[in-house]
Amino acid sequence: MVTVVLNDREREILRLLVEHYVQTAEPVGSRVLSQKYALGLSPATIRNTMQDLEERGLVKQPHTSAGRVPTDMGYRVFVDQLLKPQPISGPEEDALRELISAEGSHAVEELLSKTTSVLATISHELGVTLAPRFDQGVFSNVELVQVASNKILLIITVKSGLVRTLLVEADISIEDTVIDRTARLLNERLAGVTIGELQANLGERVKDLSGADARLIRMFVDASDSLLSVPAPEALKLEGTTNLVGKPEFKDHAKLAGIIQMLEQREALVEMLQNSDVGEGIVITIGKELKDTNAEPCAMVTSPYTAGRVSGTIGIIGPKRMNYARLVTVVETTARLLTKQLKKMF
Amino acid sequence: MVTVVLNDREREILRLLVEHYVQTAEPVGSRVLSQKYALGLSPATIRNTMQDLEERGLVKQPHTSAGRVPTDMGYRVFVDQLLKPQPISGPEEDALRELISAEGSHAVEELLSKTTSVLATISHELGVTLAPRFDQGVFSNVELVQVASNKILLIITVKSGLVRTLLVEADISIEDTVIDRTARLLNERLAGVTIGELQANLGERVKDLSGADARLIRMFVDASDSLLSVPAPEALKLEGTTNLVGKPEFKDHAKLAGIIQMLEQREALVEMLQNSDVGEGIVITIGKELKDTNAEPCAMVTSPYTAGRVSGTIGIIGPKRMNYARLVTVVETTARLLTKQLKKMF
DNA sequence: TTTAGCACTCCATCACAGAGAGTGCCAAAC
DNA sequence: GTTTGGCACTCTCTGTGATGGAGTGCTAAA
Numbered sequence A, B: 001m002v003t004v005v006l007n008d009r010e011r012e013i014l015r016l017l018v019e020h021y022v023q024t025a026e027p028v029g030s031r032v033l034s035q036k037y038a039l040g041l042s043p044a045t046i047r048n049t050m051q052d053l054e055e056r057g058l059v060k061q062p063h064t065s066a067g068r069v070p071t072d073m074g075y076r077v078f079v080d081q082l083l084k085p086q087p088i089s090g091p092e093e094d095a096l097r098e099l100i101s102a103e104g105s106h107a108v109e110e111l112l113s114k115t116t117s118v119l120a121t122i123s124h125e126l127g128v129t130l131a132p133r134f135d136q137g138v139f140s141n142v143e144l145v146q147v148a149s150n151k152i153l154l155i156i157t158v159k160s161g162l163v164r165t166l167l168v169e170a171d172i173s174i175e176d177t178v179i180d181r182t183a184r185l186l187n188e189r190l191a192g193v194t195i196g197e198l199q200a201n202l203g204e205r206v207k208d209l210s211g212a213d214a215r216l217i218r219m220f221v222d223a224s225d226s227l228l229s230v231p232a233p234e235a236l237k238l239e240g241t242t243n244l245v246g247k248p249e250f251k252d253h254a255k256l257a258g259i260i261q262m263l264e265q266r267e268a269l270v271e272m273l274q275n276s277d278v279g280e281g282i283v284i285t286i287g288k289e290l291k292d293t294n295a296e297p298c299a300m301v302t303s304p305y306t307a308g309r310v311s312g313t314i315g316i317i318g319p320k321r322m323n324y325a326r327l328v329t330v331v332e333t334t335a336r337l338l339t340k341q342l343k344k345m346f
Numbered sequence C: 001t002t003t004a005g006c007a008c009t010c011c012a013t014c015a016c017a018g019a020g021a022g023t024g025c026c027a028a029a030c
Numbered sequence D: 001g002t003t004t005g006g007c008a009c010t011c012t013c014t015g016t017g018a019t020g021g022a023g024t025g026c027t028a029a030a
Helices: A008-024 A030-037 A043-054 A074-080 A090-100 A108-122 A176-190 A194-204 A214-228 A241-245 A255-266 A267-274 A323-344 B010-023 B029-037 B043-055 B070-081 B090-100 B108-123 B174-188 B197-207 B212-230 B243-245 B255-263 B267-276 B325-346
Strands: A124-132 A139-148 A151-158 A165-169 A236-239 A282-287 A298-307 A310-319 B125-132 B139-149 B151-158 B163-169 B236-239 B283-286 B298-307 B312-320
Touching: A008 A043, A008 A074, A030 A043, A043 A310, A074 A176, A074 A282, A074 A323, A090 A108, A090 A323, A090 B029, A108 A236, A108 A323, A124 A241, A124 A267, A139 A176, A139 A214, A139 B139, A139 B151, A151 A214, A151 A267, A151 A298, A151 B139, A151 B151, A151 B163, A165 B151, A165 B163, A165 B197, A176 A194, A176 A214, A194 B043, A236 A267, A241 A310, A241 B043, A241 B090, A241 B267, A255 A267, A255 B243, A255 B255, A267 A298, A267 A310, A282 B283, A323 B151, B010 B029, B010 B043, B010 B070, B029 B043, B070 B283, B070 B325, B090 B108, B108 B125, B108 B236, B108 B312, B108 B325, B125 B243, B125 B267, B125 B283, B139 B174, B139 B212, B151 B212, B174 B212, B212 B312, B236 B267, B243 B255, B243 B312, B267 B298, B267 B312, B298 B325, B312 B325
Parallel strands: none
Antiparallel strands: A124 A236, A124 A310, A139 A151, A151 A165, A282 A298, A298 A310, B125 B236, B125 B312, B139 B151, B151 B163, B283 B298, B298 B312
């Protein structure tokens, strides 16, 4: 976090400038600020302050003789120091609650899908959700089900109730009783361990399980890699891309192409979301902070949510020029409602 | 299929015009055709023929005094009557085979993902695959596994080895023995039925199963809807969107935005792919034929592939101005190799 | 039936001018 | 010392011709 100290006037002007620019998408001149907002200051005075702000790198001119536009750092200071979260209206929150807690979401998966699209709809930005990170959870149990002569379905459950499955192929078929016994032995051995620990040294933990089928154990260990780590394509949900294409910042062909590329590289997006996770509370990440060239014209507002002991991330992505005051509340409220709903489900 | 009868000269000119336009993306004039390709005809003669072609609606001028560009119908006639599939080179086919049959694709899911990206890479267009249509398969068996006190995992397998799972929540917990008995009874009752038939009248078929748990049956019937119909988001894979953004036809902001919308509406895409399925062989669908405003500037080359008794669709989507001769072979070969690999896996 | 010739149309590019918006700075006012 | 009015300056944006070039359609001759 950058520490920029501003006097009252500078703060006020920066605040109004950002807010006005967010609305209009046009560089903001001294005249507008002086007239539209009753500052009691002449344009000339405002111009002086604007020069100061520019010297500190908080605003810039697209070209000489244009108004000012916030820089990344300007947005940063705005959200860190000047942002007044805009309370969500009562009816709006009710609608949100209703959508999220609506009947029919009988699976986490589905609830997340719904939440993503709700987020996109009310934010008018791109809604994103990342499924809970499995590795924070505590192992509950594993089931091995033979679904065909040479196919075994692995089912791993964690304490909070999350389930993950993987279909593996065996070269040979194995007797049911052997499968059952092996599963039982695995469950005994792994009880109470966190998934993160399992990822680290699963092979070590199960190598001397007497009475278990070695091939099955081997299979389980091999599969656990893809089963325990977060698999990007499924874990990440996106909704509302179309909300972005209309925004003036994406009139530019190259920027729009960048967005498309960004959306295609899902691993990078997952990483972006995970990077934003600092434990709790809303996080705003702006432009270059996203560490992705394609995402440079964007900003992201995220919040963690929890499902029992594990947690995931939801948020929105839009142009830097977004209504932070409103979106912070929207994302926060959504995360809160989602957590509540998940708690109810388990 | 439109029946357009052309004389030799008209065919030749249309063919060259399409081929040249596909390469250059610029309207084709009579001069170029006369000089570049040894037709032994003067530009004036070619102009006359071009006028004829225009009257028949096969080519058009973007504006007076520009060269000609194929119309949708022009492309249609080209692919129906004039297309000479370009054989894929030996090394290229080898590379393709190697990629598809490479070690590590131990699940259908994964193999399809890989195939999609391979298609995108070698075609330089958007690669798409649609998972096998579950409803053509024959029911093999169902397993009910209690993974937590109030959660039951449904596992349905079809004869060709495809597996689908769904987690459902029970309000109350049910005894293991009851679950096992119910599963056994369901399996007896449903043996040999196709999934399509199940979708139609599952409730009817299982309503009088004596000895089974009514709540479980109820749950099974409720879940089957989402379990048996093809769930769009998972069944459809897309890869290579970035291949499209560079193409000259998508320089236009509106067109590019249309593409993004098209990609977002996955159900529409699934439908487009399914519509193209006429049983067997390569299908080329052009522009308006895709029945989607956003997809209007595009064309699609698809082929079915089979996995045991069920079949799915793979293909590529790109601008209408694409190299059909090459892509037809690419898609066909890929489908063939994929089918072969799937056969090997079962 | 083919082709050469020619008038015509339309696009693309460029230069240029004028209006408008907004700045920076200076000197005067508070 | 701070604020403000005035003013010159800069840069963008828009519209207007002018020009060159590509390609056509048509006609008349080969």
